[in-house]
Amino acid sequence: MEPEKDRPMLRALLPAAAMLGAALLPLTSTAAPLDALKSLDVDIPMSDATFTGPGADAANNYCLVCHSADHVLNQPALPRKAWEEVVHKMITAYKAPIPPQDAAAIVDYLARTKGTK
Amino acid sequence: MILQRTSPPWLETPFEVFDKGVFTPNDRHFVSWHWANFPSQIDVDAYRLTVRGHVKETLSLSIKDILHGLPRVELAAVSQCAGNSRIYMQPRVPGAQWANGSMSNALWTGVRLKDVLDRAGIKAGALQVRFGGLDEPVIEGAPKFLKSLTIDHARDGEVMIAFGMNGEQLQLLNGFPLKLIVPGWCAVYWIKMLNDIEVLDQPDTNYWTTRGYRVPDTPHANVAPDQTGYELVPVTRNVPRSFITNIRSGDTVPAGKPVEARGIAFGGDCGVARVDLSIDGGKSWQGAQLGPDQGKYGFRQWRTPFALPSPGEHTLMIRCTNTYGEAQPDFPIWNPAGYMANTIESSHVHGA
Numbered sequence: 001m002e003p004e005k006d007r008p009m010l011r012a013l014l015p016a017a018a019m020l021g022a023a024l025l026p027l028t029s030t031a032a033p034l035d036a037l038k039s040l041d042v043d044i045p046m047s048d049a050t051f052t053g054p055g056a057d058a059a060n061n062y063c064l065v066c067h068s069a070d071h072v073l074n075q076p077a078l079p080r081k082a083w084e085e086v087v088h089k090m091i092t093a094y095k096a097p098i099p100p101q102d103a104a105a106i107v108d109y110l111a112r113t114k115g116t117k
Numbered sequence: 118m119i120l121q122r123t124s125p126p127w128l129e130t131p132f133e134v135f136d137k138g139v140f141t142p143n144d145r146h147f148v149s150w151h152w153a154n155f156p157s158q159i160d161v162d163a164y165r166l167t168v169r170g171h172v173k174e175t176l177s178l179s180i181k182d183i184l185h186g187l188p189r190v191e192l193a194a195v196s197q198c199a200g201n202s203r204i205y206m207q208p209r210v211p212g213a214q215w216a217n218g219s220m221s222n223a224l225w226t227g228v229r230l231k232d233v234l235d236r237a238g239i240k241a242g243a244l245q246v247r248f249g250g251l252d253e254p255v256i257e258g259a260p261k262f263l264k265s266l267t268i269d270h271a272r273d274g275e276v277m278i279a280f281g282m283n284g285e286q287l288q289l290l291n292g293f294p295l296k297l298i299v300p301g302w303c304a305v306y307w308i309k310m311l312n313d314i315e316v317l318d319q320p321d322t323n324y325w326t327t328r329g330y331r332v333p334d335t336p337h338a339n340v341a342p343d344q345t346g347y348e349l350v351p352v353t354r355n356v357p358r359s360f361i362t363n364i365r366s367g368d369t370v371p372a373g374k375p376v377e378a379r380g381i382a383f384g385g386d387c388g389v390a391r392v393d394l395s396i397d398g399g400k401s402w403q404g405a406q407l408g409p410d411q412g413k414y415g416f417r418q419w420r421t422p423f424a425l426p427s428p429g430e431h432t433l434m435i436r437c438t439n440t441y442g443e444a445q446p447d448f449p450i451w452n453p454a455g456y457m458a459n460t461i462e463s464s465h466v467h468g469a
Binding site: 067 | 121122123124125127152157158159160184210211251259289291329
């Protein structure tokens with residue numbers, strides 16, 4: 001992916017690939033058999049997707065600081081207690097600075113949109 | 118690749134890739150990062166690997182030092198996320214919802230960790246070696262991603278620092294330019310963009326070693342969802358697995374005439390002793406022919422002819438027994454974090 005002439009193509013490919021749910025990274029072609037490494041400069045796709053619907057504000061304000069929304073959207077439906085544990089872990093283990101009232105709003109949102117019936 | 122999460126990236130290898138060869142192409146190798154804060158640009162000339170802590174001499178090694186100043190080794194090994202196949206756990210558990218594609222096999226080129234540690238000189242009393250990469254937490258005070266090995270494991274001559282993958286330099290998302298390879302252990306230990314090696318004379322107490330990535334201390338790490346009172350221990354070694362790669366559940370298979378099944382297996386932290394196929398839902402088993410041995414930590418291809426006895430519904434099952442004599446279990450594995458799944462795989466096919 002590193003030859004300069006190939007990079008515009010990679011730039012064009014990656015966003016489209018991300019939208020299709022796939023990321024295409026062309027094979028690196030090193031001429032010499034690992035006698036030297038070539039510096040890399042890669043475009044890493046980002047996501048601007050947000051949570052939607054009533055009560056999404058707290059999730060948008062705090063969850064997206066560390067991870068894209070698809071992290072949550074790809075999770076299975078879970079009981080409310082499991083979502084409480086997930087949010088608790090984000091705060092205690094991963095130090096998400098979420099005030100208690102916002103943590104409660106996030107749990108409510110997750111239980112409503114990704115909860116088990 | 119299957120996009121599980123955009124940021125930090127989780128990319129899953131599409132399963133059909135495993136039917137195409139024993140080594141997973143570099144652009145199809147699964148990707149998993151813990152923190153989004155890692156460089157997208159790496160200057161090889163400026164890169165340094167530090168070896169520090171309980172050593173006689175602190176080292177700052179350049180890429181040139183590593184490529185040309187130490188003996189070079191090659192090793193085939195499977196990199197598999199501890200949570201591979203998590204999506205199949207019942208009841209479902211949170212985490213990356215990997216199907217069977219958070220695993221890849223590569224021929225790694227690099228240097229022995231032992232040789233690097235010996236160059237620094239381990240002081241008496243060293244207990245563990247802790248590894249860190251260029252990825253940093255997004256939030257201040259959050260735990261940097263670090264993992265440790267015991268000093269004996271680190272010096273076993275097999276753990277390596279790879280700069281090559283299937284004959285090429287690593288892809289950036291797979292940890293360019295240096296990746297720790299811990300053969301037979303799950304990929305969480307395979308630190309990407311490795312730039313810091315710290316020899317410890319005290320037990321590592323960081324979050325990722327003591328609290329993250331733990332499994333029940335029970336046989337097969339298996340517990341009931343409502344079970345309590347068990348100990349949690351770090352998830353470490355891979356366990357045996359096998360897959361049919363050319364026939365999928367839902368496929369129609371000709372009945373009454375020979376058909377070939379083929380696929381891959383791995384022993385976990387040892388080699389593959391045998392792979393057996395059942396075409397009657399596990400009542401009887403037939404041995405498969407094993408492909409060339411690329412090294413005990415890599416995928417081992419297998420193939421075998423079979424003939425469905427009749428039209429209608431049939432269940433194919435595939436079972437690996439490793440060289441320790443451990444076979445894949447025939448019951449579901451469940452634990453709260455969704456680790457170490459290795460139940461015998463079943464494919465429900467229609468004979469016609």
